[in-house]
Amino acid sequence: MRFHEQIELPKLAWVASHNLSSGETIVYHGSAVERGNDWLVEGVWDGEFPSADFHKSAHFFGSGIRMDDNAVHFVTSAALVDRLIYYFCHGKLVVSNSLVAIMAFTGARLDPHHDYRTESFTILEGLKKYNREYCIIHPEIKCFYQIYSQNILVKNGEISFYVKLKKSSIDSFDTYLTLITQTLDRIRRNSQSKERKFGITGFTTMSSGYDSTAVSCLARKIGVQKCFTSHKSNSILPTWLSPNAAVDDGGSAAKILGYDVQYMNSNNPSEDELFFLGASCAGPELIYYSLSRHISNSGQVGLLFTGYHGDVIWDTKLKPKETGDDLIRGDTSGFNLSEIRLNSGFIHVAVPFLFACNIKEILKITLSESMHQWRLFNDYDRPIARRIVESSGIPRTSFGFRKKGVTKYYNYPRNITLRRQYFDFLKREHGISSFYVYAYDALINYPTIILMGIFYKLGLGKLIDKNWRSGLGFSRKMFVWAANLLTDTMAGKLNWPQRR
Numbered sequence: 001m002r003f004h005e006q007i008e009l010p011k012l013a014w015v016a017s018h019n020l021s022s023g024e025t026i027v028y029h030g031s032a033v034e035r036g037n038d039w040l041v042e043g044v045w046d047g048e049f050p051s052a053d054f055h056k057s058a059h060f061f062g063s064g065i066r067m068d069d070n071a072v073h074f075v076t077s078a079a080l081v082d083r084l085i086y087y088f089c090h091g092k093l094v095v096s097n098s099l100v101a102i103m104a105f106t107g108a109r110l111d112p113h114h115d116y117r118t119e120s121f122t123i124l125e126g127l128k129k130y131n132r133e134y135c136i137i138h139p140e141i142k143c144f145y146q147i148y149s150q151n152i153l154v155k156n157g158e159i160s161f162y163v164k165l166k167k168s169s170i171d172s173f174d175t176y177l178t179l180i181t182q183t184l185d186r187i188r189r190n191s192q193s194k195e196r197k198f199g200i201t202g203f204t205t206m207s208s209g210y211d212s213t214a215v216s217c218l219a220r221k222i223g224v225q226k227c228f229t230s231h232k233s234n235s236i237l238p239t240w241l242s243p244n245a246a247v248d249d250g251g252s253a254a255k256i257l258g259y260d261v262q263y264m265n266s267n268n269p270s271e272d273e274l275f276f277l278g279a280s281c282a283g284p285e286l287i288y289y290s291l292s293r294h295i296s297n298s299g300q301v302g303l304l305f306t307g308y309h310g311d312v313i314w315d316t317k318l319k320p321k322e323t324g325d326d327l328i329r330g331d332t333s334g335f336n337l338s339e340i341r342l343n344s345g346f347i348h349v350a351v352p353f354l355f356a357c358n359i360k361e362i363l364k365i366t367l368s369e370s371m372h373q374w375r376l377f378n379d380y381d382r383p384i385a386r387r388i389v390e391s392s393g394i395p396r397t398s399f400g401f402r403k404k405g406v407t408k409y410y411n412y413p414r415n416i417t418l419r420r421q422y423f424d425f426l427k428r429e430h431g432i433s434s435f436y437v438y439a440y441d442a443l444i445n446y447p448t449i450i451l452m453g454i455f456y457k458l459g460l461g462k463l464i465d466k467n468w469r470s471g472l473g474f475s476r477k478m479f480v481w482a483a484n485l486l487t488d489t490m491a492g493k494l495n496w497p498q499r500r
Helices: 099-106 117-125 173-191 211-221 251-256 273-277 286-298 340-344 356-366 369-374 383-390 416-430 434-457 474-493
Strands: 002-005 014-019 025-029 034-036 039-044 061-068 071-075 084-089 092-096 133-135 143-147 150-155 158-163 200-206 226-229 260-263 301-306 346-350
Touching (some): 014 039, 014 061, 025 061, 039 173, 084 099, 092 099, 099 474, 117 133, 173 200, 173 211, 173 356, 173 383, 200 286, 211 301, 211 383, 226 286, 251 260, 273 286, 273 340, 286 301, 286 340, 356 369, 369 383, 416 434, 416 474
Parallel strands (some): 002 025, 200 226, 226 260, 301 346
Antiparallel strands (some): 014 025, 034 039, 039 061, 061 071, 084 092, 084 143
């Protein structure tokens, strides 16, 4: 395995080219990845760091490459908030943890006239049914492929895939909590290994809801000290008019746990906004902008613990298909951090994915009589999370009474310079003027959001497919524009020796 550090690549990004005939692997990578003679990793797992056995772990977060027993393993995260992108061409398998980086490597571009909702939301069909094909424009490469929660294995020139998920024996809340706590402690020890070249600092996020609050309680027990929260939810209603809907502040609960609380904001974003927009056409999670800047400026790699997937794994009202032997998400939240995390330098640990393949057993615990003390028997009821939080000393009245969120769909960049460039793109490629976009925002977008709020208030939220909301295609168009702009910028700066 041969390595080429590319300082212009995002800190944790990598692109690997494996020759299927010779077995040679050439890896181009950013400045903050860890590597040995036969491995490269930007991640953490529940094993000893010096052994670099992350390819064997079912509880690995991040991505990496491992040579073992004359085979090469390209390793994905256990959480469906990250993926690998790959393709075959000229007798080579090329794999990357970044859509933008692999496009810059190949010269490929996204098609401005293709609807990327399929690629962006296909993972919601589950690991067994999602579509791996990813549409691109390139003279030689038909398409890219995306892969989640499976490793790619190359041995003797043959390519195969294998599942990393492993079921455990979980028969009670105490067993489940012990398994999660022990796994997180092993991940903590892995992240703090003296064998690492780059220091890692833990962070967590917290809202007034269940999932992030429960995760923050667990993260505090393994020594995480800094917590990020947001004053407001994504509601367009002002705080004074509807505090129950507009306020999503987890600061008071975080202080009870002893966290150093920092408030997130997306004010005056730099051109890093492109990394939020260029991951998919789902809602950009720009509220994490100040968090990403904090980690980027810290000089260390961040380890971000979040509650993504808690809405499924800990809920009392799971659909039958969600309790099968597949891993099915309820939405794509968290995924749009997949490019900004590589650029800012943080590893995303979505804690509810731990033991998520045991969802049948976990639901049985959720609905058991022993959990009745922590049930609210309403539309927002997650007793496992509530028990974790209340047992950590946070009062029942402080959290978990209304489902909220911080992801906001919008139709043009918040950065002024990027906004002008985007409007030029819309005019050039689609004949759409900036006036039309502004008018749509005022006359259609905001009234629609208000109507959706009314539907949720009336208990009709299930009639709204929030994952496919993208308003006349502006979110889709903004994604294509952002990814292609990042690709062009990156390709112009990078040197790819022996790319072919």
